[in-house]
Amino acid sequence: MQALNNLTTQIAGMVLDRMKQRDQSFWLVFSPILSVILGLLGSGLMMLLLGQNPITVYYNLFRYAFRDIYNIADIFAKSTPLILTGLAFGFAFRASLFNIGAQGQFYVGALAAVVCALHLEGAPPILALLACFLASATAGGLWAAFIGYTKARFNANEFLVSMMSTYIAIAIMNFLIRGPLKEAKGEYPQTDVIPANTWLPPLIPHTRLHWGFLLAVAVALIAYFILWKTTLGYKIRVVGHNQVAARYAGINTKRIFVIVFSISGAFAGLAGFTEINGMQHMLIEGFNPQIGAEGIGIAILGNAHPIGILLAALLFGALKVGGNLITQTSEIPASIIGIIEGFVMLAVILSYYLQNKIRTWRSKKALKSREGVTL
């Protein structure tokens, strides 16, 4: 207990020191962590209302999530598509564009992957996977490029267009799954299982973790590279901060809208590839219906930074794995995972508000001491 006390005072001291140094990057890391803790506390209160001891629940959640190699691997497997939809939102967000339609782009990507895979029985695995990869990225990218185009051409609100396009994607998917793509048995609204040569091989044997995770990590690195190392990324960020200045800098903002949406949609489309070829091996009606919304939350928690998104997606993956198991083994309703995620998001958004307040307050204080005026 004494040791714990010492540790907390030490940490508090470090935190205060860093705060005094006004270290921006420190806040970037610290505030999401604080938000997660606050979110867990908030959902803990909800568990009390359910008559559950939150400490036991969290302990079990943690224990289940990290129980064995299978579950640990599952965390990474579950986080794979979340990384991609998180990147989809985060990438567009860097250009101040709202891609709310990652869900639809994900479905379109999944459709492309499944169609591609079903036609490639017997092809060499590498070529088959490459084809599915390209098909899903292209499909998601083109689907989203249309959103960017309506914004560029008609000044349409991309928030609404991207959101509504998801419903169209769902309708198309349902039509295809119940029609031309319906399984040979003709029983359920789902496709046939895709041939084994189009499956993403497992990364760790006897677990569900597949090579798609590494793909997602690579995509995160690519997103980082585009945004901060290339002129395209530079232009995207300038457009995101100030469109008037972007025009002044000779940037064709309309073209940027289309490019950003294509890339963002391709990311979400790839989530369809990793889910179909890595996880489900078939397309089932209405599968993963929350993946787009969770991506938005993950991108916000990760500060729209690819590395932050990677970490946030892993956290959500762990919550899913642990959460699924506690709801199966106790009386806690499955919605508790959603509640935890929701509280975390709420805390993140609050922290942005507070950071702004603190910044204003500090800058006023700094001025005060510089000018020597009393307030």
Place this chain on the structure above:
Amino acid sequence: MNTQSGVKAVELRGITKYFPGVIANNNVDLDLNWGEVLALLGENGAGKTTLMNILYGLYAPDAGEIYINGALASIRSPQDAMRYGIGMIHQHFTLVPVHSVVENVMLGGKAQRRGPMRVEDVAREIEELGNRYGLEVDPFAIVGQLPVGVQQRVEILKALYRGARVLIMDEPTAVLTPQETRKLFRFIREFKEKGNAVIFISHKLAEVMEIADRITVLRDGKVVGTLSRTQASERRLAYMMVGRELKTPTRTRQKRSGRKILEVKDLVVKGDRGNLAVDHLSLEICQGEIFGIAGVSGNGQEELAEAICGLRQIEGGKVILDGQEITNANPLTIIKAGVGYIPSDRRREGLVLDMSVEENVILRRYFNPEISNHGIIHRRAVHTQATKLVQEFKIKTPSLATKTKALSGGNQQKLVVAREYITGSKVLIAVQPTRGLDVGAAEYVQTMLSRASAEGKAILLISTELAEILALSDRIGVIYRGKLLEIIDRAKATVEKIGLLMAGIRGERNAGVE
């Protein structure tokens, strides 16, 4: 509200207002008597508008008290201000263009009145008020179709209708023609003679000397002093505003070489509202020459600059850069052709405030082979360039990674000037390059412009500061309603002559070039 003699209409005590990174008002005291016009004079950015926005309830002060008619007042919103009889005429009107005059006046209602309002009653009241103060306007006209001067009249009527007895006018003449200005002044005098009070915000000395009874000068958010009109002179006020005697920096002028770098022929450009902003304007600038465009703001200056830079559609005429036509070329092509552009609004247009100094240095140069190849940015090259620029142009910044919004106004502008100095290998267009800058930074920017001309660049200097135009230009064109009324050699230019032209006195019929 009674107006006993001796009781002040408005007293501000110790008003202080901070914005992130700036101190807008620092312990400001101000008195306004009934029956007087108080001018609030100061350079752009001196804190005049902030102070008045506090009095009008738009901002909450960080410290200080407001007394109305001798009693402590709590003004938290414009509604509160109106209840105290304070009305404000903003620089940018707060009217609904698609609504009629009556509807605009009715919007926001009337202080201390309940129940429904009848359009006819309000219209009659507007007409009465208009007749009483010489502010005639058709109550059923659509506001957006009225000329700017009449729109301002509607703003004033709106305030009067709500019972304003103290009128705050923020640079009311900036958008007016000389005739409209005379009319406005007549109204102000009448209004004050009826025992009301006016605060008149301006940075134009002549105007202030004409209309004000007393003048309070603000500089850097502080009150420099208050003078009665009899004590004041334009020179003294100028000294108080800028903190030094206005001295004319001299520049060794180049002999005009024959080579024309920038030619503008018969240019026609439309403004944001579809109006004819630039009206068949022609000019040419030679190597090493500074061509100054003087004029009251809003006469097509910004539209001209934007059209040359490809940022605004050209409806007619030509722009030729060093023999190459660049009419309606895209902005990037024009940047690459060597046209530097210092826009008037550095915070909104010239910089990306949320990006670092380094990233702003490459804003119009990111495609340059020195900085990027095949779409990949060379971090080290950017760093080297930024370091060089910051040192050479004496830009004060904590680091290259500092966001430009944290820099002072002067250093922000130095950054823009430095970048455009390099971007504009042939032409440099500077619009209001020293607006809102302190004296040191302003002088530095002016020095950079002369240096650019000495290096053989063609420079188009657009400024409303006549002193600046006279100090730097080789030739001066006076712009009035989108036309250059006359192009004068610096040697033959006098303040009086240009002043008359700025007011459009020469008459539009003779307009045209040379």
